Amino acid sequence: MPPPRVFSCVRHDDTLVLSGAIADTAGLVGLVKQASGGKLVLDLHGITFINSLGVRDWVHMQSAAAKAGVRLILRRVSEPLIHQLNIVPAARAASDIESFYAGYMCEHCGEEHSMLLDTETHRPQLEIMQPPSLSCPSCTKGLTFIDPAELYFSFVAGTSPLR
Ligand SMILES: [Zn+2]
Incomplete structure (x- = not known):
C-alpha cells in the first residue's frame, strides 16, 4: 500500500511522526511549540514528497527552532527529503539528522x-x-x-x- 499523499502529523511519546506530502498547508512552523527540553524529535520515514512551498515552510521551521533555542532531531528521513536537505543548507540549519534512508x-x-x-x-x-x-x-x-x-x-x- 503506498503511503498517503495528504500531510499528517501524529504524536508518539516524545516523537512527532510526519507523513505524506509537505506543501504550503503543512504548517510546520507551529510544530516548534511542541518541543520540550530544547529539542523536538521528528520521524520522517513517511514523507513521500516536498514541493518548493513545502521547502520554504520547512526552512521557516528551522528559523523558528533556532530562535526558540530548539534543536530538531530528524529520524528515519525519507529519500525525497534528503535530496532537499542536500540542496538547501538552510533546510538543515537547526537540525541533527540521526538516521536516513x-x-x-x-x-x-x-x-x-x-x-x-x-x-x-x-x-x-x-x-x-x-x-x-x-x-x-x-x-x-x-x-x-x-x-x-x-x-x-x-x-x-x-x-x-x-x-
Ligand atoms: Zn538480492
Missing part, C-alpha cells in the same frame, strides 16, 4: 531497497562520501548504492552539491 540496488535480485543508515555509526565513511557496504535483505549478496554518493551524503559533511 538511501536507495540501494541488488543486481542479483534486480530489486531496489531503501535502506536505513545511522549517521553516527557510518559517519567516517559518509564524511568521505563512501556508501556503507550493505547486504541485500532478500539474498544477502552485496548491494550497489544508487545515487551519486558525493551528492547524497553532502549533508553529513555540511556541504551543498550546488556550491
Whole structure:
C-alpha cells in the first residue's frame, strides 16, 4: 500500500511522526511549540514528497527552532527529503539528522531497497562520501548504492552539491 499523499502529523511519546506530502498547508512552523527540553524529535520515514512551498515552510521551521533555542532531531528521513536537505543548507540549519534512508540496488535480485543508515555509526565513511557496504535483505549478496554518493551524503559533511 503506498503511503498517503495528504500531510499528517501524529504524536508518539516524545516523537512527532510526519507523513505524506509537505506543501504550503503543512504548517510546520507551529510544530516548534511542541518541543520540550530544547529539542523536538521528528520521524520522517513517511514523507513521500516536498514541493518548493513545502521547502520554504520547512526552512521557516528551522528559523523558528533556532530562535526558540530548539534543536530538531530528524529520524528515519525519507529519500525525497534528503535530496532537499542536500540542496538547501538552510533546510538543515537547526537540525541533527540521526538516521536516513538511501536507495540501494541488488543486481542479483534486480530489486531496489531503501535502506536505513545511522549517521553516527557510518559517519567516517559518509564524511568521505563512501556508501556503507550493505547486504541485500532478500539474498544477502552485496548491494550497489544508487545515487551519486558525493551528492547524497553532502549533508553529513555540511556541504551543498550546488556550491
Ligand atoms: Zn538480492
